[in-house]
Amino acid sequence: QKEVEQDPGPLSVPEGAIVSLNCTYSNSAFQYFMWYRQYSRKGPELLMYTYSSGNKEDGRFTAQVDKSSKYISLFIRDSQPSDSATYLCAMSSQGGSEKLVFGKGTKLTVNP
Amino acid sequence: GAGVSQSPSNKVTEKGKDVELRCDPISGHTALYWYRQSLGQGLEFLIYFQGNSAPDKSGLPSDRFSAERTGGSVSTLTIQRTQQEDSAVYLCASSRHRAGPVYEQYFGPGTRLTVT
Numbered sequence: 001q002k003e004v005e006q007d008p009g010p011l012s013v014p015e016g017a018i019v020s021l022n023c024t025y026s027n028s029a030f031q032y033f034m035w036y037r038q039y040s041r042k043g044p045e046l047l048m049y050t051y052s053s054g055n056k057e058d059g060r061f062t063a064q065v066d067k068s069s070k071y072i073s074l075f076i077r078d079s080q081p082s083d084s085a086t087y088l089c090a091m092s093s094q095g096g097s098e099k100l101v102f103g104k105g106t107k108l109t110v111n112p
Numbered sequence: 113g114a115g116v117s118q119s120p121s122n123k124v125t126e127k128g129k130d131v132e133l134r135c136d137p138i139s140g141h142t143a144l145y146w147y148r149q150s151l152g153q154g155l156e157f158l159i160y161f162q163g164n165s166a167p168d169k170s171g172l173p174s175d176r177f178s179a180e181r182t183g184g185s186v187s188t189l190t191i192q193r194t195q196q197e198d199s200a201v202y203l204c205a206s207s208r209h210r211a212g213p214v215y216e217q218y219f220g221p222g223t224r225l226t227v228t
Contacts, residue, residue, distance in 0.1 A: 043203055043219030099157035
């Protein structure tokens with residue numbers, strides 16, 4: 001079993017839809033949870049991070065962490081064509097100052 | 113300001129040849145990471161440099177892979193006797209020293225390596 005599992009999709013939604021992306025993990029030492037967005041032929045960029053369990057909201061994006069279930073989610077409200085990208089979850093036990101463990105990424109397409 | 117830069121952007125090499133990939137981190141960033149992203153796979157950690165500490169080489173897949181970081185800045189990832197399974201995008205990232213809960217790793221655009 002991989003440390004981090006993420007459905008690669010692809011996921012295709014109409015503009016304005018609510019998108020739900022998620023990852024599961026097996027290592028209970030993970031405390032820092034991140035979502036990266038990667039456009040085609042570009043490096044990933046950090047979207048959001050959360051520490052331990054709970055929710056965090058930033059504009060149209062909401063990140064949720066449920067440590068008891070070892071499950072994290074990213075919700076995108078009012079999705080836009082510019083949100084079309086691959087979304088990677090990443091995790092660390094030490095706040096990102098060491099190696100991150102990534103999911104495979106979910107490819108999202110938002111259709112106008 | 114300038115982000116993380118990597119060169120070359122694309123590299124095609126023959127099986128068995130050696131290749132060098134270069135990473136220029138963001139100025140002032142003390143931590144530098146190399147990852148590999150193969151088709152259909154997530155990012156796979158390779159090696160991590162932090163200041164003058166010994167690097168964490170735990171992700172290097174074989175002894176054909178090595179990396180160095182000169183003067184705490186530029187890093188070179190070397191792959192000797194390349195194999196077709198080495199074909200991937202090699203990504204470099206850098207981050208600041210710990211000053212908060214999470215360090216954002218800033219990624220470069222990657223080097224796309226194709227071994228024929």
